[in-house]
Amino acid sequence: MNSGSGIGSKESSTNRLVAEAIVSLLRDIDRVPQIVRDMIQFYLRNVAVFKARVLDNNRITIPREEVDLLGIQPGDYVAVILSKIERKSGDS
Numbered sequence: 054m055n056s057g058s059g060i061g062s063k064e065s066s067t068n069r070l071v072a073e074a075i076v077s078l079l080r081d082i083d084r085v086p087q088i089v090r091d092m093i094q095f096y097l098r099n100v101a102v103f104k105a106r107v108l109d110n111n112r113i114t115i116p117r118e119e120v121d122l123l124g125i126q127p128g129d130y131v132a133v134i135l136s137k138i139e140r141k142s143g144d145s
Contacts, residue, residue, distance in 0.1 A: 099123065104138065 075093065078085055101119035108114075115125065125131060 106141075 078089070078093065082090065101115075101123055103116050103119055105113040105115070115131075119125070123131075
């Protein structure tokens with residue numbers, strides 16, 4: 054990952070914007086509709102966003118922190134939404 058440019062800085066910038074939006078919403082939580090408050094709480098408790106590398110056998114590993122946070126155990130089913138963010142170095 055390049056520091057200061059490329060995917061890393063876009064990801065960091067997006068994370069910062071999301072965090073700022075959530076903090077802004079929380080400041081005026083009384084004016085936020087209940088459905089929006091419920092959605093925020095759901096995502097804060099049940100959703101993890103992380104970067105993973107696809108292994109040779111097309112498997113990914115869920116980071117230990119996310120497993121612990123969400124209480125995932127072997128045999129559990131999880132929802133996965135994939136988006137390719139960068140290509141391995143040396144590939145075209």
